[in-house]
Amino acid sequence: RDSEDWARVDGYFSDLLAPADPVLAEVLATNAAAGLPAHDVSAMQGKMLALLVPLTGARRVLEIGTLGGYSTIWMARALPEGGAITTIEANAHHAEIARANLARAGLRARVDLREGPALEVLPELEGHFDLIFIDADKPNNPAYLEWAMTLSRPGTLLIGDNVVRGGAVTQGDSADANVQGVRRFLEMIAADPRLEATALQTVGEKGWDGFVMAVVRG
Numbered sequence: 001r002d003s004e005d006w007a008r009v010d011g012y013f014s015d016l017l018a019p020a021d022p023v024l025a026e027v028l029a030t031n032a033a034a035g036l037p038a039h040d041v042s043a044m045q046g047k048m049l050a051l052l053v054p055l056t057g058a059r060r061v062l063e064i065g066t067l068g069g070y071s072t073i074w075m076a077r078a079l080p081e082g083g084a085i086t087t088i089e090a091n092a093h094h095a096e097i098a099r100a101n102l103a104r105a106g107l108r109a110r111v112d113l114r115e116g117p118a119l120e121v122l123p124e125l126e127g128h129f130d131l132i133f134i135d136a137d138k139p140n141n142p143a144y145l146e147w148a149m150t151l152s153r154p155g156t157l158l159i160g161d162n163v164v165r166g167g168a169v170t171q172g173d174s175a176d177a178n179v180q181g182v183r184r185f186l187e188m189i190a191a192d193p194r195l196e197a198t199a200l201q202t203v204g205e206k207g208w209d210g211f212v213m214a215v216v217r218g
């Protein structure tokens with residue numbers, strides 16, 4: 001089995017479960033035309049994030065790492081009336097594209113896009129958030145976890161993207177700062193008595209990767 005099989009199955013699932021969505025298709029085309037890295041979550045992963053919004057009863061969502069706003073759109077669409085998502089993007093070009101994409105999706109009123117390095121923006125935010133998606137520069141994941149804890153409440157769901165990295169996560173001696181950031185992030189989650197967590201590997205159109213999911217204890 002290889003990545004072509006994984007992508008084919010993802011395509012099959014997406015066609016069935018997330019059929020033709022002109023706005024999201026336009027967003028992905030815009031991102032590609034603007035030269036953004038194709039690091040968006042897949043459609044099925046985006047839909048999982050969207051399902052988690054009502055499942056957790058989230059009204060306030062925090063996303064660290066907007067990129068072009070693809071995952072932002074999935075989660076924002078799933079918010080209840082009066083709900084809102086704050087999303088942070090350090091890269092000015094990415095933020096500009098995201099603003100256009102969010103406007104195209106008709107979601108600007110529900111999305112507070114903060115442009116700047118997350119470690120500068122996070123201290124300006126007021127909790128609590130009900131769902132926090134960490135999907136930015138991986139070397140800073142340990143610091144993002146600390147902020148996520150500060151901005152959470154008992155019951156908040158934390159989700160971290162890209163914790164498998166094609167299997168590289170198990171390489172304790174890796175010279176890759178992304179791997180080391182993810183490993184420290186996972187170790188901090190494991191050691192924190194306030195958190196109960198699992199990690200799930202995924203294969204699909206985005207290759208071999210996965211999510212960590214942690215709930216802040218009551």
Ligand code: DHB
Pocket residue numbers: 039040041135136161162
């Ligand atoms: C990378 C980052 C991501 O958030 C992602 O989903 C895939 C890859 C990266 O930096 O390589």
Ligand code: MG
Pocket residue numbers: 039040041135136161162
């Ligand atoms: Mg990611």
